[in-house]
Amino acid sequence: MNFNFRNVLPKSADNDFKGYKIAFWGFVLFTILMTWRSIIHMLFEQYGFHEIGSFVAISGEPDPMPLIYKFFSLWGFAQLIFCLVCWLVIFRYKSLIPLMYLIWLFEWGFRTFGYPLIKDQIAVQELYTNGITPGVSYAPYATLLLIILFGLSILDRK
Helix, strand or coil: CCECHHHCCCCCCCCCCCCCHHHHHHHHHHHHHHHHHHHHHHHCHHHHHHHHCCECCCCCCCCCHHHHHHHHHHHHHHHHHHHHHHHHHHHHCHHHHHHHHHHHHHHHHHHHHHHHHHHHHHHHHHHCECCCCHHHHCHHHHHHHHHHHHHHHHECCC
């Protein structure tokens, strides 16, 4: 087994993916899931915010929720922009898949390892949530999956 870390930043961005096919198809499936997540957060912000994100409604005069929903929607849009980059990589620049895996690993790795370190500093969150989000509870599994797929994307095929 030989991990070729040069595949993370290839000399040319082309459609030549050097990793294992399972790493490619894993990337496609992960991008589908993340695109769906982004669309939910962007277009169905109330559902994503309350039902999935487990945030409680905040009351006040004027009602703060429409503004909060718009910020939540913008977060979904930011996620969707990165997903669009991933789709571009899938269809045109497959050699960049290891780099995209690494970027996804930064996000999900922070959810797994960084969030527990800072959660006590944001204890006020307990006032506004009524449960743990899937993004926190499934983060260790997503991180492990991404580590495996990243490894397969930079592993030289014989």
